Amino acid sequence: MNPTASSPCPPFVARQITKRYDQHVALKDFSLEVPAGRVVGLLGRNGAGKTTLLNIAAGLVLPTSGESFTFGIPGANLDSPQLTRLGVVQQEGRCIEWMTVRQHLDFNASFYPGWDRELEKRLVAALEVDPARKIVQLSTGDRQKVNILLGVCHRPELLLLDEPMSALDPIVRARLLDQLLERLREDGCTVVISSHILDDVEKIVDWIVGIDQGELVEDRAFDELQESYAEWTLISPHGSLPASFSEPYILSHQGDERQALLRVHTRDAGAAGRLAASVQAEIRVRPLNLEEMFPLITSSRRKA
Amino acid sequence: MPPLLVIDHHNGVPAYRQIMDQIKLQIATGVLAAGAEMPSTRTLSADLALNPMTISKAYSLLEHDGALERRRGQTLVVRAVKDAEGRSARLELLRTQFAAAASLARQLDIPKDEAIRIFKASLDETQS
Amino acid sequence: MKLHPYLRVLRPVRTLALSVVYILFVWSWLRTFFRVPAPVDRFLAIALVGSTLHGSLLIGPLHEVMHRSFAAFLPGLHRRLARWHAWGVGVSALIFTAVLAFVSMEVPLPASLGLVLASLSLPALNQRRRFRGGLRLWHPGMMALGGLIAAFAPMAVHRACTGAPWLVLALSAPIVYLSFRYGFDRRLTRRRALEPVFCIQTTILFNQRIISEARSQMLALTQKQAKGGRGRDWTVKSVGGSTWAWLRVQFHVLFGRSTVFYQVVAVQALLYPLLALLFPYLMEKATHPDTATLAGVLRQFLDNPPVSGNPMGSFASIGPVLMLSGLTMFYAVLVASAVPHRKFPISRERMARVQFAYAILVVAANFAIAILGASVLVLGACVLTGLPPGLGPLTRMLAVLMVLMAATPLIMIISLFKRALWRIVVSILLAVPTIPLCIYVATSGNSFAVSPLGLIAFLPVWILSAWCGWRAFLRHYRTADLGTQTSILLVAAQSGCGN
Numbered sequence: 001m002n003p004t005a006s007s008p009c010p011p012f013v014a015r016q017i018t019k020r021y022d023q024h025v026a027l028k029d030f031s032l033e034v035p036a037g038r039v040v041g042l043l044g045r046n047g048a049g050k051t052t053l054l055n056i057a058a059g060l061v062l063p064t065s066g067e068s069f070t071f072g073i074p075g076a077n078l079d080s081p082q083l084t085r086l087g088v089v090q091q092e093g094r095c096i097e098w099m100t101v102r103q104h105l106d107f108n109a110s111f112y113p114g115w116d117r118e119l120e121k122r123l124v125a126a127l128e129v130d131p132a133r134k135i136v137q138l139s140t141g142d143r144q145k146v147n148i149l150l151g152v153c154h155r156p157e158l159l160l161l162d163e164p165m166s167a168l169d170p171i172v173r174a175r176l177l178d179q180l181l182e183r184l185r186e187d188g189c190t191v192v193i194s195s196h197i198l199d200d201v202e203k204i205v206d207w208i209v210g211i212d213q214g215e216l217v218e219d220r221a222f223d224e225l226q227e228s229y230a231e232w233t234l235i236s237p238h239g240s241l242p243a244s245f246s247e248p249y250i251l252s253h254q255g256d257e258r259q260a261l262l263r264v265h266t267r268d269a270g271a272a273g274r275l276a277a278s279v280q281a282e283i284r285v286r287p288l289n290l291e292e293m294f295p296l297i298t299s300s301r302r303k304a
Numbered sequence: 305m306p307p308l309l310v311i312d313h314h315n316g317v318p319a320y321r322q323i324m325d326q327i328k329l330q331i332a333t334g335v336l337a338a339g340a341e342m343p344s345t346r347t348l349s350a351d352l353a354l355n356p357m358t359i360s361k362a363y364s365l366l367e368h369d370g371a372l373e374r375r376r377g378q379t380l381v382v383r384a385v386k387d388a389e390g391r392s393a394r395l396e397l398l399r400t401q402f403a404a405a406a407s408l409a410r411q412l413d414i415p416k417d418e419a420i421r422i423f424k425a426s427l428d429e430t431q432s
Numbered sequence: 433m434k435l436h437p438y439l440r441v442l443r444p445v446r447t448l449a450l451s452v453v454y455i456l457f458v459w460s461w462l463r464t465f466f467r468v469p470a471p472v473d474r475f476l477a478i479a480l481v482g483s484t485l486h487g488s489l490l491i492g493p494l495h496e497v498m499h500r501s502f503a504a505f506l507p508g509l510h511r512r513l514a515r516w517h518a519w520g521v522g523v524s525a526l527i528f529t530a531v532l533a534f535v536s537m538e539v540p541l542p543a544s545l546g547l548v549l550a551s552l553s554l555p556a557l558n559q560r561r562r563f564r565g566g567l568r569l570w571h572p573g574m575m576a577l578g579g580l581i582a583a584f585a586p587m588a589v590h591r592a593c594t595g596a597p598w599l600v601l602a603l604s605a606p607i608v609y610l611s612f613r614y615g616f617d618r619r620l621t622r623r624r625a626l627e628p629v630f631c632i633q634t635t636i637l638f639n640q641r642i643i644s645e646a647r648s649q650m651l652a653l654t655q656k657q658a659k660g661g662r663g664r665d666w667t668v669k670s671v672g673g674s675t676w677a678w679l680r681v682q683f684h685v686l687f688g689r690s691t692v693f694y695q696v697v698a699v700q701a702l703l704y705p706l707l708a709l710l711f712p713y714l715m716e717k718a719t720h721p722d723t724a725t726l727a728g729v730l731r732q733f734l735d736n737p738p739v740s741g742n743p744m745g746s747f748a749s750i751g752p753v754l755m756l757s758g759l760t761m762f763y764a765v766l767v768a769s770a771v772p773h774r775k776f777p778i779s780r781e782r783m784a785r786v787q788f789a790y791a792i793l794v795v796a797a798n799f800a801i802a803i804l805g806a807s808v809l810v811l812g813a814c815v816l817t818g819l820p821p822g823l824g825p826l827t828r829m830l831a832v833l834m835v836l837m838a839a840t841p842l843i844m845i846i847s848l849f850k851r852a853l854w855r856i857v858v859s860i861l862l863a864v865p866t867i868p869l870c871i872y873v874a875t876s877g878n879s880f881a882v883s884p885l886g887l888i889a890f891l892p893v894w895i896l897s898a899w900c901g902w903r904a905f906l907r908h909y910r911t912a913d914l915g916t917q918t919s920i921l922l923v924a925a926q927s928g929c930g931n
Contacts, residue, residue: 039355060504060622079618083507094501096441097645098634103440110437111506136641150502178353185346185356202313206357223318223361230316235411282411287316 009072010035011158011190012057017066019052019214026052027063028214034192034207036157039184041205041222041290042194045298049214050194051091054162057192058088070158084112087156087189091163093147095135101146102131105153112154120153126175127168141167148176152183159183161193165200173200180204198290210297218297228267229288229296234260236281247275251296263288263296311352319354323362328371331382332394338384342372438516441493446633450489455482464713464726466582472590475536479544480589481578483528483551488574490520491556491615492631499560499629504621514616521552521608528552543593546601553608556615560629627653668777678778678786679793701801704759705752705809712751730813733825752809753825753874757832760802761795761840784909788902795840802833831873831881838893839866841901845908 012034019027027049034040042050055061056068059078068075071082078086095104101124109115124131127145135146144167152159159180165173177200183189184204192209195201208225210218218225234241239257249266260281264271276283288296309326311319330336342348345363349356363380366372373383385393402423409419459477462468468476494513503509525548532544558570581589593600628649634642671677713729733752778786806829814821842862849855873881880886 037357039357058505060501060625062622080507083505086505088502088505090501092501094628094649096497096500097630097642099440107437107440108502108506110434111509111512136645147502151505181349181353181355185349199314203353204355206355223320223358226316226318227321237411237413282407284407289314289316292316 009069011071012192013069013072014053014056014063015067015069017056017063017068019049019056019061020064025214027056027211030066030211030214030216032209032216032219034190036190037188038207039191039205040193040207040209041201042192042209042211043198043201043218043294043297044194044211048211048298050211051162052214053211054088054160054192054194057158058086058160060088084114084154085157087151087154087159089147089151089159089161089164091166093143093150095143095146095150097136098134100132100134101129101138101149104135104146105131105149108150109153115154119155120149123149123153123179126179127172139167141169141172144168145172152179155183155187155189157187157189159189159191159193161191161195163195164193165195165197173197177203198294202290208297212298224267225293225297226287229263229265229293230272231286231288231292232262232264232272232275233284233286234262234276234279234281235284236279238280240280242279245275247271263292265296309348309352311354319352319358320362320365323352323359324366324369324371327362327366328369328393329397331371332390332397336382338382340382342380342382435516435519438519441497441516442490442520443493443633446636447489447493450632450636451482451486454485454489458482458485462582462586466586467726468582468586471536471538472586475532475539475544475590475593476582476586478528478532478535479539479547479593480551480581483524483548484554484574484578486524486528487521487552488555488558489632490524490552491517491558493633495558495560495624495629496631496634498621498624499627501625504625510616510618510621514612517553517556517616518612521549524552525549539590539593540597543597543600546597546604547589547593550604550607553611553615556611558615559620560624560627675782675785675789678782679789682786682790697797697801697804701804701808704756704801704805705812707759708752708755708805708809712755727817730817731819734810734813734817734819734821753806753829753832754870756805756809757802757829757836757870760798760805761833761836761843780909781906784906787909788905791841791844791901791905792898795837795844799833799837802829827882828874832870834881834886834890835866835869835873838890838897841897845901845904 010033012032014030014032017027017030018025030049030053032053042053044050052061056063056075057070059070059075059082062076070078071085073079073082096107099107105120109117109120127148129142129145129149133142135143138146144164148164151161165176168176180191181204184191191204193201193205202222206222208218208220208222209216234255236258241255241257241260243257245253245260245262247264249264249268249271250262251265252263254261272283272285308330309323311322313319327336327342342363343351345356345359348354349359352359363372367374367380370383370385370389372380375381405423406419409416414422455477458481459473462473462477462481463470494517497503497513498509525545528548529541529545532539532548533541536544555574561569628646630642630646635646671681709726709729712733713726729751803826806826810821810825813819839862842858846855846858846862849858881890
């Protein structure tokens with residue numbers, strides 16, 4: 001029935017992996033476990049190591065040290081049984097340029113026993129790809145669509161998406177998200193998605209992994225994250241606010257003695273009330289969306 | 305009739321929390337009557353374009369809070385509540401809204417009795 | 433087993449056509465250039481060199497698939513490709529052996545089969561390793577090997593095949609095994625998936641989109657290798673303001689590391705003399721089928737005999753000179769006039785200056801290459817004919833080049849005309865005086881052009897045509913859409929996307 005139920009081990013596990021490219025350290029002592037059925041949003045700034053992590057999960061790149069397991073198999077030994085369950089959409093995937101989209105789909109389909117023609121047809125329609133055109137004639141956005149088609153149509157259990165929609169327009173992005181949600185409902189697949197289009201990520205992820213300069217800085221349920229980051233506005237008509245706050249959960253502060261804007265990271269529901277009382281001010285609490293959280297997540301390590 | 309839910313993905317409130325709040329409000333206002341069937345996790349996730357995990361989290365928390373209950377196999381229905389219980393839930397909803405108003409009143413330096421008068425006046429306004 | 437996807441990838445018609453052309457080419461070269469005697473040349477052309485070339489045609493499209501980013505994720509790709517390749521090699525081996533059974537009856541079938549099998553499967557070992565700066569070693573290595581066998585051991589191979597056929601077959605087994613074992617090694621999957629390869633079946637028909645695609649992928653890879661994964665932005669701050677500095681940037685962008693540039697030069701300097709020799713020889717062969725020999729053509733070329741009457745009657749003596757200078761200048765014009773528009777942060781005027789300087793440099797470099805090629809040709813001819821080296825051919829070459837130098841800036845700007853009609857008109861206007869003049873200079877043995885007086889006479893012509901070229905460049909870059917055009921021939925030479 002549910003394919004993920006039959007696999008006892010988590011689809012992806014990284015244990016203290018370090019990846020070095022010459023002088024550059026892409027990942028540093030990185031440990032992560034992605035359990036089945038989870039939709040992980042991979043957040044980080046450019047060059048943080050997201051693509052490297054996804055490539056390691058896909059077995060395309062091997063860690064310099066440490067171990068990574070995809071479906072319980074070390075990345076270096078991934079073979080047909082694992083690869084049929086794995087779907088990868090790379091940021092700049094190179095296809096066979098002279099083939100038409102149709103030919104390429106047929107070619108890749110011949111390698112997967114479970115290639116879903118119905119799904120393929122639906123996706124081709126939803127993403128508005130012309131199957132008769134050659135890959136070489138396609139724009140960047142259309143090539144991205146082809147990469148998505150090639151990575152998704154065999155209904156993988158683990159789907160690794162590296163900036164899958166950076167070149168897609170909002171309408172196609174919305175359709176793609178719908179299709180991804182459908183995959184989640186029907187296959188219960190595990191997804192790891194890295195994207196800078198946070199609006200879209202927000203709609204599907206249930207877990208956030210933050211990377212900064214190759215290090216893991218956040219690994220938490222999205223709900224929990226949303227409930228722990230907030231913006232507090234302190235207003236004191238009497239001008240009783242201090243010039244700075246010493247509370248460790250306050251990440252940023254701007255304002256003067258009458259008004260202060262704080263970005264905080266705390267799960268303590270009573271903290272806002274206590275702080276307001278301690279400085280004799282009124283407080284307004286506003287939750288943050290992912291875009292507002294992003295700089296706080298991806299630079300919390302640097303701050304500390 | 306399934307509950308009409310509107311999710312704002314961008315306001316920073318977790319989606320499961322928005323679902324819970326809206327369903328609770330609909331129960332408290334009587335839009336959702338006791339015994340009303342909730343749509344399945346799959347259906348609702350398709351309708352709202354949300355991760356099914358989010359829906360099931362909202363449902364299980366609502367079940368835990370006693371707003372929903374499982375009946376006849378797996379169907380989730382709105383739990384029938386005693387009058388007193390329902391009343392306290394409704395008051396709780398009003399209280400949260402009023403706390404914000406009270407905070408604003410303090411910021412604006414409006415005296416207590418004047419704030420109460422305004423609240424009374426606005427109660428009359430909506431009745432007429 | 434489904435063979436349909438294999439045939440889709442292989443493109444059998446193109447493969448077969450290329451194979452036939454290759455084998456005929458090899459056969460004519462073995463006969464004429466390496467002077468391999470009659471029954472042996474056929475055998476070697478098909479069983480050894482032709483099979484190897486055919487084998488690389490068979491493996492090329494499969495490499496193309498392996499060198500795509502999705503290749504690392506396709507389940508069982510390498511096993512399937514190996515099985516497909518086994519089919520391709522098997523069927524080809526049967527055909528080749530059958531053909532050999534008719535054209536080389538003296539060689540026993542087991543020997544033919546063994547040699548064909550080994551040669552067909554050997555190219556699978558090509559790892560398509562691309563060193564920094566885009567250097568590839570496999571094809572030059574194979575060419576050198578083939579050349580050595582053809583030059584020194586053609587008879588030995590033939591004798592071994594006729595004498596010990598079963599031994600040849602037995603020896604081929606480990607080669608076939610190793611080729612399949614290491615050619616489809618899964619440990620190479622990752623590296624292969626990250627480096628693009630384009631096979632000749634893909635690039636053959638000068639499909640410009642594919643070629644410019646290949647080019648940009650190769651450049652991206654070169655820069656990635658050079659910069660440790662980071663691209664580079666060219667800004668006025670980092671480069672400076674001078675035209676010369678931007679010219680160097682242009683060279684860097686086009687050639688990456690300078691080794692690529694030297695590679696191109698070396699290939700040209702060695703390849704063009706051979707081509708320059710081939711056509712006069714074939715022409716001679718067509719007109720005098722009985723008496724024409726390569727040595728005869730070379731002797732005529734070296735002798736520099738005074739030509740009387742119809743200058744084309746003695747193509748052998750002037751052909752190599754005309755071919756060589758024509759080829760190099762043609763190439764220079766193609767390269768220089770089809771420079772891709774890059775979005776450097778400099779003004780259009782400076783862009784024009786950089787591109788024009790680049791074009792002039794390319795022409796000058798090719799001028800030097802032509803001289804180098806001519807020297808190679810003269811030396812080679814002397815070695816092959818035993819005649820003493822003379823300056824005659826070089827002098828004529830220089831004279832032809834001087835005429836062509838005057839024409840090149842004008843030829844270059846032909847492609848800048850937007851209307852096809854204008855391009856044709858200007859081409860004819862240029863060709864009418866240039867071609868007869870070149871032939872005259874090459875045949876007359878008149879050394880006026882290379883004398884100091886000739887130099888003084890040519891100088892204003894050069895300056896005038898260069899000025900015309902410059903004006904056209906300037907006008908073009910002032911009005912053109914930047915960032916859309918890509919060059920054609922440079923790609924093939926530089927990216928090594930040909931087989």
